[in-house]
Amino acid sequence: MHIGFDISQTGSSKAGCGYFAHALIKAMIELAPEHRYSLFPSFGDFYFDSMMPILNPYSGREVHYGPRHLTRETARVFWTGAGAEASLGKPEIIHANNFWCPTQLASSRLIYTFYDMSFAVEPAWTTETNRVSCFDGVFRSVMAADWVVAISEASRTQYLSVFPHFPEDRIRVIYPCSRFADSSAVGKRPKALDDVPAGSYWLNVGTIEPRKNQRRLVEAYASYLALGGAPMPLVLAGGKGWLMEDFQKHLVELGVEAHVMMIGYVSDDELIWLYRNCYANLYPSLFEGFGLPVLEGMQFGAATLASNTTSIPEVAGDAAILIAPEDTEGWAQAMLRLAGNRLERDQLSAAALKQAGRFDWKRSAEALLQLYEEALASPKRRMAT
DSSP states (O other): OEEEEEOTTOSTTOOHHHHHHHHHHHHHHHHOTTSEEEEESOOSSSSOOTTTTTTOOOOOTTEEEOOOOSSHHHHHHHHHSTTHHHHTTOOSEEEEOSSOOOOOOSSSEEEEEEOOOHHHHOGGGSOHHHHHHHHHHHHHHHHHOSEEEESSHHHHHHHHHHOTTSOGGGEEEOOOOOSOSOTTOOOOOOGGGTTSOTTOOEEEESOBSGGGTHHHHHHHHHHHHHTTOOOOOEEEESOBOSSOTTHHHHHHHHTOTTTEEEOOSOOHHHHHHHHHHOSEEEEOOSOOSSOHHHHHHHHTTOOEEEEOSTTHHHHHTTSSEEEOTTOHHHHHHHHHHHHTOHHHHHHHHHHHHHHHTTOOHHHHHHHHHHHHHHHHHSOOGGGOO
16 A cells, blocks of 8 residues: 655654654554555644654665655645656555645545644634634545544544534544653653652643633632642643733732742653653643643653543543542642642542553554545545446
């Protein structure tokens, strides 16, 4: 089988979408090295990283790279042109992973990864440019995709609720998994936490942006401290996103700026240490296609408090305390209870390890390879009757 696979978001600054594509292609190459893999450093013009694939980790006897484009404009011209499919060698499968979706494929089976439509649920969670571009890609998938891969049952349900005419039997749930292969890794303490004892801080991982709900989290943390909660610092690990320019001012107004540590983007080794040594991992996100920080924290035994909405209960199972993301006081009370009950915290940690074991990249890659086989055995959707 000749598989064309979008790796455009798997560079050094990858986030959730990039980790999904990165781990799946690595697992497929390992499981099925006999296939021919054409990896696309650029895919469309919505997401563009001119450094791809200079620092790319993929290797294999039948692994090749598609065209590398140095500008967004040259990428756009190539990927929207009528000759793109032929120029790529007419792969039997073309898998889109970055929201952008081609519509001109005549013979290749188009597989489209659908993450979520949070951008359409609440306009305040993102920018107008991102919202329009993401919706354009998802809308194109409804017209052109032969199969859709949803990253959770919640995402699948959302896709079909917005686009009820898409055939239900052509959308398949394939779960992401942790990026970390070694669950015994101890990681590396971030320098910013040199003076913070292990096991004595709250942790939140994710880009600082409205959808991740850090504004309410720090309000809950302020309430927790006011109620007499142990003064463990709150560590926010993640880069600064959009629409949060006044976040530092908000910390000052709440009087918690001295207790909140914003340590920015961290390395994988540092993230492992943070998960393994936090008192608890807090994930109050308002909307998630999957919620990778919940699973990754559980892999390293982090006791978890998380939102009870969208896909997060699928990931957390019975191994976390689930709270409505808008319930600031509920979060404060849950933190207060857990801080005063080490036994419950340790029980959550043990349950987290067990829950994390239910997700495995090998199983996900096997499911995706099977979907490819089914796609090749089926007519292209636009020709189906």
